[in-house]
Amino acid sequence: MRLEAISKTAPKGVKRMARPKRTPSDNERLLVRPRRACHLLDCGTTRLYELIAEGELESFLDGRSRKIVVESIRRYIAKRLSGEQVRNAVPRPRRGEAVRKLSKSAVLS
Numbered sequence: 001m002r003l004e005a006i007s008k009t010a011p012k013g014v015k016r017m018a019r020p021k022r023t024p025s026d027n028e029r030l031l032v033r034p035r036r037a038c039h040l041l042d043c044g045t046t047r048l049y050e051l052i053a054e055g056e057l058e059s060f061l062d063g064r065s066r067k068i069v070v071e072s073i074r075r076y077i078a079k080r081l082s083g084e085q086v087r088n089a090v091p092r093p094r095r096g097e098a099v100r101k102l103s104k105s106a107v108l109s
Contacts, residue, residue: 031067040073051076 032040037057038048048068051057056079058072 037068
């Protein structure tokens with residue numbers, strides 16, 4: 001990589017490249033902004049703010065910047081996963097399936 005090739009004693013007039021800053025991973029963060037929370041949840045901003053309004057996610061304003069607590073995102077995902085396991089035990093009919101069966105039986109009689 002070019003960063004290691006340039007020594008600290010570079011010739012005069014030669015600028016050293018800045019090292020890229022290390023950003024914390026999602027596992028290390030305590031707070032995220034709404035755009036990052038949308039990315040983590042794979043949802044849009046409207047759905048994100050609905051979750052905040054419903055009390056599913058914890059957030060607060062830091063000045064004018066909204067911050068969302070990452071732990072509340074983890075709790076929400078865990079809650080949804082545990083609910084899905086119960087829901088997956090009993091299969092639900094597809095949307096409109098009951099309507100189609102009714103209309104077919106009505107035509108036959």
